[in-house]
Amino acid sequence: ILPQRTDLPVRPEFNPRLKTVSFTDLRFVTPSGQQITPAEAEMTMRIELSNTKVIEQRKQEALNERDSNLAEGDEISKHLKNFAAHRNDIFGDELGLPEETKKPVEKPTWDGHSNSIQRVAMEALGGMSVQQQIK
Numbered sequence: 001i002l003p004q005r006t007d008l009p010v011r012p013e014f015n016p017r018l019k020t021v022s023f024t025d026l027r028f029v030t031p032s033g034q035q036i037t038p039a040e041a042e043m044t045m046r047i048e049l050s051n052t053k054v055i056e057q058r059k060q061e062a063l064n065e066r067d068s069n070l071a072e073g074d075e076i077s078k079h080l081k082n083f084a085a086h087r088n089d090i091f092g093d094e095l096g097l098p099e100e101t102k103k104p105v106e107k108p109t110w111d112g113h114s115n116s117i118q119r120v121a122m123e124a125l126g127g128m129s130v131q132q133q134i135k
Contacts, residue, residue, distance in 0.1 A: 030044060031048075031058070
């Protein structure tokens with residue numbers, strides 16, 4: 001155990017976790033970036049609010065912030081298609097579908113109804129006419 005020093009003044013109300021900030025240390029930052037004390041804050045606010053140029057400039061800055069460089073409408077799909085052409089690892093093959101999500105080619109099946117015989121036969125032949133089948 002270390003010997004206690006008696007030459008140091010002891011403050012019984014001292015708490016190192018509580019940091020006290022004096023009013024004179026406090027600083028405000030104006031929209032222009034200038035640091036001011038609380039005593040100067042009232043006068044600075046009065047000047048800035050009475051200056052019409054500053055008010056108009058702030059309105060213009062707010063309007064400019066609303067405008068964005070984000071793509072809108074069809075631009076998004078165009079950019080994604082362009083990106084997909086270069087990144088097959090993300091988007092899959094040239095159709096834009098990953099390999100796992102492709103549906104297998106379904107062969108036409110006949111439902112057994114006499115009205116659908118012609119349609120199913122044409123689908124099965126891939127739209128070939130009778131003359132093309134003979135050749």
